[in-house]
Amino acid sequence: MxxxxxxxxxxxxxxxxxxxxxxxxxxxxxxxxxxxxxxxxxxxxxxxxxxxxxxxxxxxxxSSRATKLVHGGVRYLAQGNISLVREALHERTTLLHNAPHLAQPLAFVVPAYQWWEAPFYGIGLTLYDLLAGKAGLGKTRFLGPQATSTALPTVRTQGLKGGVQYWDGQFNDAxxxxxxxxxxxxxxxxxxxxxxxxxxxxxxxxxxxxxxxxxxxxxxxxxxxxxxxxxxxxxxxxxxxxxxxxxxxxxxxxxxxxVAPSQGVHIVVDRSFLESDTALMVPKTSDGRVLFAVPWLGKVILGTTDTPRNDLAREPQPFAEEVAFILKESARYLTRAPTRADVKSIWVGLRPLVKPQDDxxxxxxxxxxxxxxxxxxxxxxxxxxxxxxxxxxxxxxxxxxxxxKGLVERRPAGQTNDLLLVGADAVAGVAPVSVSQTEGAHSYGSEKSLLEALPGAAVWLTPGLSEAMVRFAARYEYAVTVEDMLARRSRLLFLDARLAAELAPRVAGILQEETGLDPQMAAFAQLAAQYLQIP
Incomplete structure (x- = not known):
């Protein structure tokens, strides 16, 4: 159609x-x-x-609270789950092809501070490349101390032995x-x-x-x-x-x-803490978990944790020990350690992990x-x-x-293998997006002309968010509330909760004008305050 x-x-x-x-x-x-x-x-x-x-x-x-990575799952490789890694690597390539305006390759560097870390992780990541085959996004390579600090300008250099660079993908999940x-x-x-x-x-x-x-x-x-x-x-x-x-x-x-829910916490800080288009990845922290510092839409995401949680809150809050863990581990690898005062936004996702029978x-x-x-x-x-x-x-x-099971008529599979998603129009073409870019019209892909034809296209509420984007969300993207707009059509709540709260009244006015519905301004003000609460 x-x-x-x-x-x-x-x-x-x-x-x-x-x-x-x-x-x-x-x-x-x-x-x-x-x-x-x-x-x-x-x-x-x-x-x-x-x-x-x-x-x-x-x-x-x-689905809006991921670490924003399209990946084959390096840690699943370490667990020996080759079939899951193969499937994910194939799907990674498919996603990057079908939504180039929302997903792009991203380089990662694993810094090494022990003599054995670079060869140990390098062997595993080379196997990762082999499993990817033609679906690979770039070759794994070993880096010396100077090349590692060039790729990650803010990485701690004391005791740095080198590093390993590999490639995965990044996307805008919501x-x-x-x-x-x-x-x-x-x-x-x-x-x-x-x-x-x-x-x-x-x-x-x-x-x-x-x-x-x-x-x-x-x-x-x-x-x-x-x-x-x-x-x-x-x-x-x-x-x-x-x-x-x-x-x-x-x-x-x-x-x-x-389901056994697992909680993952993400802390967002200013780009200056990483100052790179390359992500930092620690495969094994002091307690065996994985730590990322990922550049995303002009900011840096620090995370993530993996903590059992029994309740199913729609807006789960981080545990104090999770925040302390992320900040403490980040300080071990970054020259400038982020503190609670540096947090722009903090958000939590619940992963639906499948329980084993003998849980x-x-x-x-x-x-x-x-x-x-x-x-x-x-x-x-x-x-x-x-x-x-x-x-x-x-x-x-x-x-x-x-x-x-005979519940639906059998139809040929494979219909979505090469199905370009809305905004990825092959005729109009979609320019590659840099991970350092802030939000803006580029994330609309081939719909950019439709966006720019709307009232308010030249009226910017903040860099990366125009009045036209709010109208576009109301008319074409199912947006009803301020949260819909500032959390998921724009990602401002996830990037800078304080700024999102400041812009909320103007966004609410435009949404109400477009939809005639209650934009739920008071509820958003409470939510934005929660995204700034650092336990």
């Missing part, structure tokens, strides 16, 4: 009008993160009728999620954010749809579908429990939780990073686990299993 302006529009009234229509979809998807959106796009590309419902905003949860949603929409899929699933519908003991509720108005909608896919990330067990209750009423067993409730570091798909006796399909890089392969696996 051509990317006409009308096809790209996402007015909420039109979305809800379509949702109210009486019809039976081939596929109803619950969850608007990377996994659910990937399934929606793949199914729509195969010609299946698709509806996707998200209780909050697209990528509100885990904007990639929006590109998936919009790419599915122009292929006929209906995607609705702020629409919660409150129950499942059954016919003859089999799932036949779901009950949805618009969280902005409270209005309910029955949605019929031949197949329902539960792709709610760390929250999949909630929907499984609804399905389990139906089983229990008929003498079945209650469900066993699938003892302890460390999440050993839990599976691979995805799992299960089908209940009633036909509810649940997918969880995995990671952003492999979203497309996960979607193909889900649809394969849906077809194997």
């Amino acid at each position: 051509a990317n006409t302006e009308q096809a790209l529009r996402t007015t909420r009234k039109d979305l809800l009008t379509r949702l109210a229509e009486e019809r039976v979809y081939d596929l109803a998807i619950v969850g608007g993160g990377a996994t659910g959106l990937g399934v929606a796009l793949d199914a729509a590309a195969r010609g299946l009728s698709v509806v996707l419902l998200e209780s909050h905003d697209f990528a509100k949860g885990t 904007r990639l999620a929006l590109a998936l949603a919009r790419s599915a929409a122009i292929r006929g899929a209906l995607l609705v954010n702020y629409c919660a699933v409150t129950g499942l519908l059954y016919e003859g003991g089999k799932v036949s749809g779901l009950q949805a509720q618009d969280t902005l108005t409270g209005h309910s909608y029955p949605v019929r579908a031949r197949c329902v896919v539960n792709a709610a990330g760390v929250w999949v067990d909630s929907l499984r429990e609804m399905d389990g209750e139906a089983h229990s009423a008929s003498g079945g067993r209650t469900i066993k939780p699938m 003892d409730g302890e460390s999440t570091k050993a839990l599976s990073r691979e995805h799992t798909v299960i089908v209940s006796r009633s036909g509810l399909v649940t997918v969880t686990g995995g990671k952003w890089t492999t979203y497309r392969a996960m979607a193909e696996d889900v649809l394969q299993q849906c077809a194997d």
Whole structure:
């Protein structure tokens, strides 16, 4: 379908009008993160009728809180999980090709302070290159002390023996999620954010749809579908429990939780702490975890941790020991140690790690990073686990299993192998994006002309964010609230929470003018304050 302006529009009234229509979809998807959106796009590309419902905003949860890396998983290589690394390396290349305006190669340097570190890590990273084959982004090479400090000008030089440089990818996770949603929409899929699933519908003991509720108005909608896919990330067990209750009423067993959430904390500081377009990576910190210092949109992300967490808060807060760990470990490798006073924003993501059958409730570091798909006796399909890089392969696996169970018509796979996402128009061309670039019109790719035709294209709220971008988000990117705009259409909340709070009133005014809906300004002010709370 051509990317006409009308096809790209996402007015909420039109979305809800379509949702109210009486019809039976081939596929109803619950969850608007990377996994659910990937399934929606793949199914729509195969010609299946698709509806996707998200209780909050697209990528509100885990899928906007990644470390922004498109990677094969160096640490999975160390664990001997060759098959996962191979798959991820292949998918890395596919993602970079299909969304060049949102993803690009990124060089990493592992600094060595012990004589054995460079050869030890270098051998593993050379194997990483071999596994990538033609999909490689650049050759691994050994660096001397001078070359290491040239690549990382702020790295600690005392005791520096050298380093190893290798290549992976980087991306803008929340904007990639929006590109998936919009790419599915122009292929006929209906995607609705702020629409919660409150129950499942059954016919003859089999799932036949779901009950949805618009969280902005409270209005309910029955949605019929031949197949329902539960792709709610760390929250999949909630929907499984609804399905389990139906089983229990008929003498079945209650469900066993699938997910063990793991918390990852990210601290954002000024670019001057790294002063490079090359990322710093420490494969093994003092307690065995991985540490990154990653340049991203003009700032630097420090992280991440891997801490078990029992609750499923929508806005999880960091633990004091996690912040202390990241700052302490950063100080071991950077000439200028970041402090709590230097933090521009701090945010937390919950990873949906799949529990093993003999789970003892302890460390999440050993839990599976691979995805799992299960089908209940009633036909509810649940997918969880995995990671952003492999979203497309996960979607193909889900649809394969849906077809194997006779829940959807079998259609040829591989439709998304070379499917350029919205903004990556092959005719218009998309210029490579530097990791040092701040936000701006370049992240819109071939839609830059559509953006610049909107009112306010020359009115900048701050470098990288114009009034036109807010209007674009409201008209074409499902944005309703200030948080939608400043957390995910723009990444300002994640980059500089204080500045985001200052600009929020102006953004709220534009959104209300465009949508006629409450932009939820007070809620955003509270959220921005949380992103500045350093325990």
